[in-house]
Amino acid sequence: MRWLVIGLLAAVYVFETVIAVLNFRHSRKPIPRNVEDVYDKKRYKKWLAYSLEGHRFNLVQQGLHLCVLIILLLGPFANLARAVSNWAADPIWQSLIFLGIYQTFMQLLAVPFRLYRTFSIEERHGFNRTAKKTFVRDTIVSYLVSLCLGGLVLGGIHVLFLKFSDRIWAFVGLTWAVLALIMVLAVAVIGKWLMRLFNRFTPLPPGELRNRIEGLGSSLGFNVKTILVMDASKRSTKSNAAFTGIGKTREVILFDTLLEKMSDDEILAVLAHELGHAVHKDTWRLLGRQVAMMAFVAAGIGLILQSPGLYLAFGFSGVHFGFGFILFSILLEPVALLLGVPFNLLSRKAEFKADAFAAEQTDAVWMVSALKALARENLVNLNPHPLAVLLYYSHPPISERIAAAQ
Ligand SMILES: [Zn+2]
Incomplete structure (x- = not known):
């Protein structure tokens, strides 16, 4: 059993490595005609x-992560659980301390990689604007937030497990309800609240652009009073725009980097695309899919907590809630990869529809030039491998989007 889990971990790594290599090789082939003018020759080389x-660095980081996880599985996890059981008597505290130590260790391990990515790779390619102070603050805040939110959710599920361990379907049902509620809250409020921990948001000042955005919104029956500019430029030169929240909590977010680099016409096309998502109720659809997915997650957690043999194979004396979560996340990975295929397919369809909507509401010319500008500023892969698109791409490749918009 032990080697089956480790084999699965390794198989996922090998599979993803193969896709990454295929994807890189594919990007060296001649690029599609309609995106030839996105980069000039010099920039394309860059x-x-x-x-x-980036590809190489990812593979090294993931490879190291894999090795560490395999070593931990072969003994240290069981030893840690035994040590923690001496420090705390309460099983909920035991699993929270166990997972807290694991999480802290993994985050510490990731810090040098993040440092190198931000201050070497992104810096050398001209994207980085992160000050050292921002980096330190980001690292500490995201660590504390993940510890607090993760602790609350896992502690809550553990309470349910202790209460309903003899009625597993009641446990699965209630866990699903809790996870679904968290998903809804995440989209409606938690996501917005988290974004505000890391960025400053200011209303788009009155003027021509604001008038045009409000005009576009009201012509579609949307009250887009909350148009906010996010100070994305304090970390990176990359740009984007998004709709956050749902229903009454909805907001339009424009990266300040987008305002720096795009014409009003292009910005309006990008916003019309986001409004298209709203008109097509894509956020609700996505939320529906995520809530359905949580049923699967809850059933998986229930199943793993009902399989004592798994824990014995890794040197535990019986079911251990904290370790169960680690096992679950390992076993979830290949399943999530597979489930990503239909999820991403639906998402790419929604993107095409939103592009078409934007082209109809503004002008296809502006939509196309906005897509090219975004691709250029974010150094997007113009020629991804079809298999990589199938597995990972929530948005269609840029050349397909342009072909469809024209
Ligand atoms: Zn979109």
């Missing part, structure tokens, strides 16, 4: 170098 370095 892109290839950036991309290759």
Whole structure:
């Protein structure tokens, strides 16, 4: 059993490595005609170098992560659980301390990689604007938030497990309800609240752009009073725009980097795309899919907590809630990869529809030039491998989007 889990971990790594290599090789093939003018030759060379370095760095980081996890599985996890059981008598505290130590260790391990990515790779390719102070603050805040939110959710599920361990379907049902509620809250409020921990948001000042955005919104029956500019430029030069929240909590977010680099016409096309998502109720659909997915997650957690043999194989004396979560996340990975295929397919369809909507509401010319500007500023892969698109791409490749918009 032990080697089956470790084999699965390794198989996922090998599979993802193969896809990454295929994807990089594919990007060196001639790029589609309709995106030839996105980068000039010099910038395209720059892109290839950036991309290759990013791919290699990911593989090294994931490889190291894999090795550490395998070593931990072969003994240290069981030893840690035994040690923690001497420090705390309460099983909920035991699993929280166990997972807290694991989480802290993994985050510490990731810090040098994040440092190198931000201050070397992104810096050398001209994207980085993160000050050292921002980096330190980001690291500490995201660590504390993940510890607090993770602790609350896992502690809550553990309470349910202790109460309903003899009625597993009641446990699964209630866990699903809790996870679904968290998903809804995440989209409606928690996501917005978290974004505010890391960025400053200011209303888009009155003027021509604001008038045009409000005009576009009201012509579609949307009250877009909350148009906020996010100070994305304090970390990176990359740009984007998004709709956050749902129903009454909805907001339009524009990266300040987007305002720096795009014409009003292009910004309006990008916003019309986001409004298209709202008109098509894509956020609700996505939420529906995520809530359905949580049923699967809850059933998986229930199943793992009912399989004592798994824990014995890794040197535990019986079911251990904290370790159960680690096992669950390992076993979930290949399943999530597979489930990503239909999820991403639906998402790419929604993107095409939102593009078409934007082209109809503004002008296809502006939509196309906005797509090219976004691709250029974010150094997007113009020629991804179809298998990589199938597995990972929530948005269609840029050349397909442009072909469809024209
Ligand atoms: Zn979109």
